[in-house]
Amino acid sequence: EVQLVQSGAEVKKPGESLKISCKGSGNSFTNNWIGWVRQMPGKGLEWMGIIYPGDSDTRYSPSFQGQVTISADKSITTAYLQWSSLKASDTAMYYCARFFGDYAPRGDYWGQGTLVTVSS
Amino acid sequence: DIQMTQSPSSLSASVGDRVTITCRASQSISSYLNWYQQKPGKAPKLLIYAASSLQSGVPSRFSGFRSGTDFTLTISSLQPEDFAIYYCQQTYNTPWTFGQGTKVEIK
Numbered sequence: 001e002v003q004l005v006q007s008g009a010e011v012k013k014p015g016e017s018l019k020i021s022c023k024g025s026g027n028s029f030t031n032n033w034i035g036w037v038r039q040m041p042g043k044g045l046e047w048m049g050i051i052y053p054g055d056s057d058t059r060y061s062p063s064f065q066g067q068v069t070i071s072a073d074k075s076i077t078t079a080y081l082q083w084s085s086l087k088a089s090d091t092a093m094y095y096c097a098r099f100f101g102d103y104a105p106r107g108d109y110w111g112q113g114t115l116v117t118v119s120s
Numbered sequence: 121d122i123q124m125t126q127s128p129s130s131l132s133a134s135v136g137d138r139v140t141i142t143c144r145a146s147q148s149i150s151s152y153l154n155w156y157q158q159k160p161g162k163a164p165k166l167l168i169y170a171a172s173s174l175q176s177g178v179p180s181r182f183s184g185f186r187s188g189t190d191f192t193l194t195i196s197s198l199q200p201e202d203f204a205i206y207y208c209q210q211t212y213n214t215p216w217t218f219g220q221g222t223k224v225e226i227k
Contacts, residue, residue, distance in 0.1 A: 035216070037164075044221040045156075045164065045207055050214070061215035062121065095163055104152045105211045106169035113163055 002028050004096055006111035012086050012118050019082035020114045022096030029077040030054045033099040035107065036070060036081045040092045050099060051079055086118045122146050122210050126219035132227040137198045141222045143208035145189040152212035155184055155193045158221075159204045167206075168193060198224070 007021040022034065035050040049060040053072040060070070072079040079096055094114050097107035123146035133139050143153065151171035156164040166175045168184035171191055181196040195202055203226055208219040 037218075044205075045158075045209075045218040047209070047216045047218060050216070059214045063215070097164075099211065099216075101169070104150075104154070104170035105216075106154045106166055106175075107156070107164065107209070108166050108169075108175065110163035110165075 001025075002098060002109045004034075004098060004109055004111035006094075006096060006114045009115040010117070012116070014086055014088055014118055014120055016086050016118075017082070017084050018086055018116065019080050020094060020116065022079045022081075022111050024077045024079070024098065028098065028100075029079075030074045033105060034072065034079040035097050035099050036068075036079075037095045037097060037107075038064075038092045039095065039113075048081070048094075053077070053079065086116075088118050088120075090116060091118045092116060121215055122149060122213055122217055124208055124210055124217050124219040126206075126208055126222050128222060129220065130223040130225060132225045133198050134227045135198055135200055137227075139195040139198050139202075139224060141193045141206055141208075141224075143191045143193070143219050145191070145210055148189060149210045149212035151186050152210055153184075153186065153191045154209045154211065155182075156207045156209065157202075157204045158207065164207065195224075 033050045036048040038046045048064045051058045053074040096111040098109040099105040125144045153171045155168040158164045171186040172184040
């Protein structure tokens, strides 16, 4: 069975850097898009971007371009989301998901979420 | 970016009711439309993909339909475990945008 396991909750100060992870299982990780989704407290889902671990092709939402970096290491089937300088407004739950299918890609498996809290 | 507009933003319904949620795309997205269910404190769960295909393991009371750029999610007979927030998402063009969500509450 496909599993995505995310790293644990983080509490950071504004201006600090952070890298959170999403570890997937087997071939299904390398050959599918892995996406990141933000959910701010009490709010809806926001698509941040995707990466294809097989060749590291990465696409960002314009809302998040330049604000975060998405990367992956296919040798250890892990995707990453990182910030170089956190803001209080980055406080949110972050989900990774596998997007399966060439036709109408869909998020069929999701990680459990990583809660990021940024506070002075 | 393609805008996805869901309606209503919330609704109250009783167990056994038929419930329909609508999602309208700002431009053609073919059938590249997915529906998710999210319960408090949980990750989203895929219900419907490609506008009308039922994800494996999802009860058959959930169905999806496309008419042009309008998409609907229907729950034929609402069950207690269906009270949640529902989101549509287009994966036709990046950014793969979500609708703003529809909260289904108990009447």
